[in-house]
Amino acid sequence: MLKVIVVGGGIVGLSTAWALRRHGAQVTVVEQGSLPNPLGSSVDQHRLIRYAYGAQAGYCRMVREAFHAWEAVWRDLGARLYSETGTLVLSGPGDAWAAQSRAVLDAEQVEHLAFDAETVVGRWPMLAGAGLGEAYYCPSGGLLFAEAIVAALTVHLRDRGVTFVTNAAVRGVDAAAGAVTLADGTRLEADRVLVAAGAWTSQLLPDLAPVSRPSRQVVVYLAPSADLVAAWHAAPMLLEIGAANDAAAKGFYLVPPRVTRDGMRTGLKIGDHRFGPTADPGADREPRQDEIDAILDNARHRIADLDQYRVTQAKTCFYDVEADERFQLTPLGPRGFAFCGTSGHGFKFGPIIGARLAAVLLEKAEVEATARWAAGHIIDVPASASDSSG
Template sequence: MNVIVVGAGIAGLSTAWALVRRGVAVTLLEQGPVPNPLSASGDQHRIIRRAYGGQGGYQRRISDAYAAWDEMWDDLGARHLVDTGFLLLSQEPGDEGERYRTGMIAGGYALDEMSGAEAEARYPFLDGQTLRFAAFNPEGGVLLCREIAAGLRDWLRARGADLRERTRVTAIDRAAGTVTLADGTVLTADRVVVTAGAWVTQLAPDLAPTLTPYRTAVVYLEPPADLKAAWAAAPVILDVGGKVDGYVLPPVPGTGLKFGAGIHKYRNADANANRLPVPGEGETLRDHFAPPFARIAEYRVTDVVTCAYTFTADEHFFVRDDGRTVFVSACSGHGYKFGAVVGQKIAAGLLSGDIDMARIWLEARD
């Protein structure tokens, strides 16, 4: 079997990795460099965590995700995961912080719960008076995206995969299993896997009703000098509570302090458009986080990075088998933590001829 993979974000790289491990000939096509700073996987770091709100299927599947990452670390000879644990914050009844806590309790996973005052004492960057509660779990951390992409790129090439950077795909014939490149070259394979992220609807416009591209951004901040040590030792903050759908990644070695807010997104059909930050965007993002953070105006914006994701209406992964072509998409940035196991499941489905098995696992409705 030979397979063409379109898109070298984490899903594409992991699919290529899992196929090459099984002796499959792989051609991996990426429109930019690898890692691509414009891709959903191109930023400094991403969260991995057990908590998943009401989506118990994904909460349970994190065990398989960790196992798949461990297999990848063995192949790469390096562990690109920093274990920080994760923190949940709640500001008002029924907010996402509370939903995450409820899901963890329902799943039988222990949490170290604390009052707002106790949370502020432990994490002095918090304003404890704005919090109903905080809860910590040690099973979570930070995945180092750039190191993972570069490591997989080099591993694939060393094992004979045909990885082509700066190679744009303009058309796919799903039934024939052919891919047309921007220079007119036509490539053919037994199977084609499309992991093109927010660019997928440009190659498959009929998927637009199901996969909606959005543009969002994250901001990197320098905290006040007296809080830098606290942030350097901080866990991932999975949700800050309230209405902003906010999350924070601590500045583990080689990365910065990153804030992102789910409310800071809008539909963007062309994933290449609107990719430059607008003036004041970093400050706007930063200011969403007061509360629950104290002295937020003292945090200096050092960088703003735009992101492009696809979203599904029910926030589950998407897999469609069409002719000789398989389309694979996560919902928003949540897909990164499952990257290695996504590749394993898609590879297993291709080799067994049972893509539906992979779809059922990735949709995680059980």
């Protein structure tokens, strides 16, 4: 039986453990905090899954596979921790992201409907149509309830024999021996080691700093006026990403509130996908007022009467950034690998990333081909290598 140590209890680490257990491997997950870890990048109320991906056709294509993989997760968990919202893509002057996304959606035959500004404001009166360049709606896309998923996966995996070592920081990785050393000096050994430490990757593996920059990101939760609550609960997610290389562009994403069948309530959240400053993910996590104001300013042109909304909460999370937003699978030695560079869009792919990484660890898939796939290049990986049906 193959023994694997997974460093990191976020969605990538847990998904890999899930896929490995389906193939009979013995897995130990080491997490520096509790599970779910409130400082981790895989928590907060929700993460988005959607087809619109700018010009990155490889990731758009991977979304279809990800939707199927999540169905396997829901079956194993006995709960569907997802809400379909649809995806509204908007653009302002000089923003090519929406047009690039539309071209890829056409090529990949993903359903989407074009709207003009009058239609947008007519259907969603809480939005402003001024300066709107392009608008289209995809019926697909929705909210993955991130913290609930991490918690449920942890329970599921523990029940199926995965060992969890929590509140235990890793201080060293010996990829030649398949071992890790904890902060208290404990040495854990296995046949393989996978480092999936998110924003902490560059602290543990400094050589990966060029493809794993910890980027400080702030998200803001809002309460609309009472007359808009029902409209927001029926609204789609909204992507007005903005011109990525233009610091003056007003881009943001919006996550609508939802009440799930089991009574879970999630809030109206806005954030800016563009990368923030490099910072220590374990240091000051309290959002500053100027960071909150910057998020609100980005959305003010599109959310009508935004000043009438009340800020209920602001949070700081960290992206694990690769400059081109391409996931990185890196061999560390004969028995070790690292996966990083998820750049704020890795959660949606958790189950398919876990399946591919498990195939590599089990020597059922080629490392180079899997690395190219993870980086969003459109290539064919044999189905047998990525099968997680177990």
